[in-house]
Amino acid sequence: MPKSSKLLEQFGIESDANFLASVKEPTLRRMKSFEALKRRYLRRTSDAFERLEIRRRIAETLVSIAAHEHPKILLRYLRRLERLGYSTPDRLVWACAIANHQRSHAGVRNELAKMLRRADRMLNRIGLLVCMCPNS
Helix, strand or coil: CCCCCHHHHHHHHHHHHHHHHCCCCCHHHHHHHHHHHHHHHHHCCCCHHHHHHHHHHHHHHHHHHHCCCCHHHHHHHHHHHHHHCCCCHHHHHHHHHHHHCCCCCHHHHHHHHHHHHHHHHHHHHCCCCCCCCCCC
């Protein structure tokens, strides 16, 4: 079970409030506000778990913001999330679903294929035998 902390709880509350307050803002402004939130909270902790979790949550938010932008923008944030890792299999499946909407772009399609293979391995490892890849 992951460690919980007051800092992560505060971060979650502030992140949710930021998301709701910025819904009608331009994409770039929204992304900058979440990067600023990340920096502010990373300065407040030296705990490795908290730092990784803050980075992951911000990366997930940026993927959701970038979902309807140009595929190159989405690809940048998908790769960041891929580097940080997924805290749970459902977050990986969620990211695959978002990437699937822009699969007509070659870079996104290639990243999606890697993500689907990773999801398949992850789900097999925890005992959920699921074939997510077409024609396999």
